[in-house]
Amino acid sequence: MKTEEIEISVIIVNFNVREFLEQTLLSVQRALKDISSEVIVVDNASVDDSVQMVRRRFPEVILIENKENVGFSAANNQGLEIARGRFIVLLNPDTIVQEDTFSKLLDFFERTPEASAATCKIINPDGTFSIDCRHSIPTPLTAFWKVTGLSRLFPKSKIFGRYNLTYLDENDTYQVEAISGSFMMMRREIVQKVGKLDEDFFMYCEDIDYCYRINQAGGKIFYVPDSQIIHYKGESTKKYNLDYVITFNKSLYKFYKKHYQKRYVYPFKWLIVLGTILRGIMIFIKNNLELYYPLLIDLGLLNLILFVNFWIRYELRGGFHFNDFFNQYIIINLITTVAFFLSALFFETVKRDRFSVSKIIKATLTTFTFVSALTFFFKQFAFSRFVVVVSAVGSMMAMVLWRILLRALRRKTTSALSRDYFLKRTIIVGFDSETRKLLEKLQKYVTSSIKILGLAALERKDVGKSLKRIPVVTTLKDLPEYIRLNRIDLVIFTTHHLSFQEILTTMSRVQRPDIEFKMVPDHLEFMIGKSNVERLDALPLVDIEFGYGKPFNKIIKRLFDLGLALLLLIVLLPFHLWNVLTGAGRIAQKTLIGQGGKEIPVLTSDKKGLRFTLNLLNILVGKISFVGAPMTSDHKKAPIYDYKPGLTGIVQLNREKITDDEMRETYEAHYIKNQGLFMDLELLMKAVWGERNG
Numbered sequence: 001m002k003t004e005e006i007e008i009s010v011i012i013v014n015f016n017v018r019e020f021l022e023q024t025l026l027s028v029q030r031a032l033k034d035i036s037s038e039v040i041v042v043d044n045a046s047v048d049d050s051v052q053m054v055r056r057r058f059p060e061v062i063l064i065e066n067k068e069n070v071g072f073s074a075a076n077n078q079g080l081e082i083a084r085g086r087f088i089v090l091l092n093p094d095t096i097v098q099e100d101t102f103s104k105l106l107d108f109f110e111r112t113p114e115a116s117a118a119t120c121k122i123i124n125p126d127g128t129f130s131i132d133c134r135h136s137i138p139t140p141l142t143a144f145w146k147v148t149g150l151s152r153l154f155p156k157s158k159i160f161g162r163y164n165l166t167y168l169d170e171n172d173t174y175q176v177e178a179i180s181g182s183f184m185m186m187r188r189e190i191v192q193k194v195g196k197l198d199e200d201f202f203m204y205c206e207d208i209d210y211c212y213r214i215n216q217a218g219g220k221i222f223y224v225p226d227s228q229i230i231h232y233k234g235e236s237t238k239k240y241n242l243d244y245v246i247t248f249n250k251s252l253y254k255f256y257k258k259h260y261q262k263r264y265v266y267p268f269k270w271l272i273v274l275g276t277i278l279r280g281i282m283i284f285i286k287n288n289l290e291l292y293y294p295l296l297i298d299l300g301l302l303n304l305i306l307f308v309n310f311w312i313r314y315e316l317r318g319g320f321h322f323n324d325f326f327n328q329y330i331i332i333n334l335i336t337t338v339a340f341f342l343s344a345l346f347f348e349t350v351k352r353d354r355f356s357v358s359k360i361i362k363a364t365l366t367t368f369t370f371v372s373a374l375t376f377f378f379k380q381f382a383f384s385r386f387v388v389v390v391s392a393v394g395s396m397m398a399m400v401l402w403r404i405l406l407r408a409l410r411r412k413t414t415s416a417l418s419r420d421y422f423l424k425r426t427i428i429v430g431f432d433s434e435t436r437k438l439l440e441k442l443q444k445y446v447t448s449s450i451k452i453l454g455l456a457a458l459e460r461k462d463v464g465k466s467l468k469r470i471p472v473v474t475t476l477k478d479l480p481e482y483i484r485l486n487r488i489d490l491v492i493f494t495t496h497h498l499s500f501q502e503i504l505t506t507m508s509r510v511q512r513p514d515i516e517f518k519m520v521p522d523h524l525e526f527m528i529g530k531s532n533v534e535r536l537d538a539l540p541l542v543d544i545e546f547g548y549g550k551p552f553n554k555i556i557k558r559l560f561d562l563g564l565a566l567l568l569l570i571v572l573l574p575f576h577l578w579n580v581l582t583g584a585g586r587i588a589q590k591t592l593i594g595q596g597g598k599e600i601p602v603l604t605s606d607k608k609g610l611r612f613t614l615n616l617l618n619i620l621v622g623k624i625s626f627v628g629a630p631m632t633s634d635h636k637k638a639p640i641y642d643y644k645p646g647l648t649g650i651v652q653l654n655r656e657k658i659t660d661d662e663m664r665e666t667y668e669a670h671y672i673k674n675q676g677l678f679m680d681l682e683l684l685m686k687a688v689w690g691e692r693n694g
Contacts, residue, residue: 008037008102009085012093013075015043018050020094020232023521025058027096027500035102038062040083041093042075072181073197073206080196088191090207092182094232095122096519098501104227105185108173116190116219117211119179121170121228125517127507130180130231131155131164134223137177137212138163138255149282176223177215181207182231190219198258205255212255228504294354295344298399302340302367303333305394309387335374336391340367355407357685358678360399368392404685423451423686424516425487429479429506430494431457431465431472438494438520439468443657444666452656453486458497468659476502480509490516548643548675556677561626565619576613583610592624593635595642600624615647627680629668640665641672648687 010028014021021041028039042064043051054063064078076090087109089102101120109115122133136142145151145160155166165176184207194213197206211221343363344350353359372388428435435455442450454473457463462472474482476498483491491510493503507517569576586607592600602623603614618624624631628646629639639645640661646652650671651664658664671679 005036006038006085007035007106008032008087008089009079009083010037010039010089010091011042011076011079011083012039012091013042013044013072013079014046014050014093015069016046016048016050017093018046018048018053021050022053022057023495023519024091024093024095024097025054025061026495026521027098028091029058030099030500031097031102033099035106037102038083038085040064040079042066042078044069044071044075071199071201072203073201074199076206077196077199080191086188088186088188090181090184090186092231095182095229096232096500096504097183097229098227098504099499100501101227101229102185105224108222108224108226109185109187112222114220115187115222116214117179117184117186118222118224119183119185121223121225122180122183122231123228123504123508125230125232126513126515127509127511127517128513129170131166133180133182133231134176135164135178135180136162137208137215171225173222173224173226176221178208178211179221179223180231181210183229184210186214190214190217193217194219200254200258209255209258228508230504230507291351294403295341295350297402298344298360299337299340301398301402302336302391302395305398306333306336306387306391309391309394313387332371332387336367336371339370340364343367355403357400357403357681360403361396361678364392364396364399368395404689423689424449424489426450426452426490426492427454427456427473427479427482427488428452428470428492428494429456429476429498429503430496431455431462431467432494432497434496435494436467438492439470443468443659443663450490453488456482469656476506479506483510483512483515488515490518493517493519495519495521548641548672553676557625557675557680558622560677560680561619561622564626565616569613569616569620575609576616579607579610579613583607586610587614591633592631592645593633593638594629594645595639597635597638598642600645619647627683639668641668643668643672643675648683650683653683653686 010032012021012024012028025039025041032039039058039060040062041054043054044066045068051063051065054061062082064075066075066078070078080088087106091097105118105120108118119133122130124130142163145163150160151163151166154160155164158167161167168174194210194217198209201209214221340363341350343366344360346366347353347359347363349356349359349363368388368391372392428438430438439452442452452470454471455467456474456476456479457465457472458476460475463475465472479491482488493506495503503519583605586605587610588604588606590602590604592602594600600623602618605611605614615624619626623645625644625646626648628644628649629641630637630649630651631645631647632638639651650667651658654667658667
C-alpha cells in the first residue's frame with residue numbers, strides 16, 4: 001500500500017497500562033471506522049500482558065515490542081519511522097477518543113490549510129476541562145509562574161496564567177504555541193520538516209520541545225474544541241506527586257538549557273531551580289500531611305482527652321494544678337502516646353488502613369490495656385483508674401467519630417467495590433443484555449459499597465421498565481438533571497451499546513468533581529475510573545474460618561447486644577415510657593420463623609416508636625439481635641443458615657442486589673463465615689447511614 005493511500009497513522013506508546021490501552025484501542029477503532037488508517041502500538045517492555053492483549057483483541061494493529069523501556073520520545077520515534085499516513089497522531093494509551101474526533105480534526109485541517117498541528121478538547125475523568133491540553137511555550141519567567149504554583153492561584157491573569165492559557169475560553173478555536181502530547185495530530189509535511197522527537201527527553205517536555213520546533217519551522221498549531229477526548233492518568237499522578245514534580249522540572253530545565261540559555265542572562269536559569277525547590281518542598285509537606293494527618297489527629301485527640309480527664313479527676317479531688325500535671329503526670333501522656341503509636345504500627349493504621357474503624361478500635365484497646373496494666377503493677381503509675389477507663393472510651397469514640405464524619409463528607413473511596421460504611425448512590429447507564437450481565441457481577445460483590453438506585457436507558461419508552469429488579473429511572477439525555485436531584489455519587493457506563501461520544505458528552509454536561517465516572521468494556525472484566533482499574537472477574541469471598549458460632553464471638557455478640565440495648569433503653573427512657581403508656585393496647589405477639597421452621601415468639605406493634613422499644617426488649621431477653629437474619633414470619637423466606645433474627649443484617653442491607661435463593665445463600669454464608677464484633681458494627685453503621693442517605 002502506498003503512503004498517500006493512508007489518511008491517518010495513530011501512534012500509541014504503552015507502558016504497563018493494559019486495561020486503559022484496551023479501551024483506547026477500542027475507541028480508536030470506532031473513530032477510524034470509515035477512515036483509511038493504521039494504528040501503531042509501541043510497547044516499552046510492559047509486564048502486564050499488554051502485548052498479548054493487543055495481539056489477541058486487535059490483530060490488525062502494528063505492534064512494536066521493545067525489550068526495555070526506551071522512553072516516550074524514542075518509542076514515538078520508532079512509530080514515526082514506519083508511519084505512512086498523511087496525518088500523524090501521537091496518542092496516549094490512557095485516553096478515549098470520541099467517534100467523531102478524527103473526522104472533525106480532518107475537516108478542520110481541510111478548512112485551515114495553514115494549520116500544521118492541532119489538538120482537540122481534552123477532559124479529565126470527572127468531566128472537567130483539562131487545562132494542560134493547550135499552553136504557551138514556557139519562557140523562564142512563564143515556567144517560574146508554573147513551578148511556584150502562582151499560575152493556579154491566579155488562573156485568569158494573562159501574566160500568571162500564560163502557561164496554560166487559563167484566561168482563554170475552552171470552547172473557542174484559536175492558534176496556540178503548544179499542545180499536549182496526549183493527543184497531537186500533525187500533517188506529515190511538518191513532521192518530515194521538523195524531524196523526530198528529541199530523545200534526550202526521556203519523559204515530559206518532549207511535546208513542548210516538539211511544538212517549539214514546529215513554531216521555529218514556521219508551522220502553526222491550533223486548539224480545536226469541535227470534538228473531545230478523555231485523558232485518565234494525568235490528573236492524579238501529576239499534580240501532587242513529588243517524583244513527577246522533580247522529573248517534570250528536570251525536563252523543563254533541559255528545555256531551558258537547549259533553547260534559552262544563550263538568549264537569557266545567567267540568573268534566569270536559577271528561577272527554574274528555585275521554583276523546582278520551592279514546589280518540591282510544598283509537595284513534600286503536603287504529601288506527608290495527607291499521609292499522616294489521621295495519625296496526628298488521633299494523637300492530638302488522645303492527649304487532649306487524657307489531659308481533660310486528669311483535669312476533671314483532680315479538680316473534683318481538691319483542685320487541679322498545671323505544675324503537678326507537667327511535673328508528674330505528663331509522663332503518662334508520653335507513655336500512652338508511644339504505646340498508641342506502636343499499636344497503630346502493629347495494626348497498620350499509620351499508612352495503609354488509616355481510616356479503618358475496626359483497626360483503630362483495636363489499637364486504642366491495646367494501648368489502654370497496656371496503660372491500665374501499669375496502674376495495677378507499678379505504684380508510681382497508679383494515678384487513677386477513672387482517668388484510664390474514661391480516656392479509653394472517650395479516645396475510642398472520638399477516633400471512630402471523626403472517621404465516620406469524614407467518610408460521610410467524602411462519600412467516596414478509591415474503589416467502588418471496596419467495603420465502606422457509606423453506600424455510593426449509583427446509576428448504571430445501559431439497558432441491554434450486557435447491562436444484565438454487569439448487574440449479575442456487581443450483585444455478587446457482597447462487601448461492595450455500591451447502592452444501585454436505577455438504570456439510565458437511551459430511549460424514553462424504556463423508563464419504568466426493569467432489569468434484574470433494578471428499575472429504569474431516567475434517560476441518558478436527562479441523566480445530568482437526575483444526578484443533581486438525587487445526589488448521585490457514581491455513574492457506571494457500559495460501552496457495549498453506548499458510543500464514546502455519548503459518554504464523554506454526558507460527562508462534560510455533568511462536569512462535577514464530586515461525581516465518579518466509570519466505564520465497563522463489553523467483556524465485563526474490569527471497570528475503568530479515575531486512574532483506577534477494578535477487576536470484576538473474581539468473587540471476593542476468600543475467608544475460610546467460620547466466625548458465627550465461635551464461643552468467643554457468641555459471648556461478645558451477646559454482651560454487645562445487652563450493652564447497646566440497655567444503653568438505648570436508659571438514655572431514651574422518657575421516649576420508651578411514653579411509647580408504652582400511649583400504645584399499651586397495641587402490643588401484640590408475633591412469631592418469627594428461623595432456620596428449619598423454628599418458631600421464635602416476639603413482642604411487636606404496628607406503632608413504629610413502640611415497635612422500636614419492644615425490639616430493644618426482645619434483644620434484652622435474647623429473642624433477636626441487632627444484627628442477624630431477616631425477621632420474617634414466612635416459612636419460604638426463612639434463613640438458610642441457623643442464626644438469630646436481627647433488626648438489620650447483610651441480607652436486609654442488600655435486598656436490592658439479591659435476586660434469587662442462590663444469591664441469598666451467598667450473602668448469608670458470607671456473614672456466617674466472617675461474623676464478628678467489627679463486622680456487626682460495620683453493618684449497623686451501614687444500616688443507620690444508609691437510611692439517612694436513602
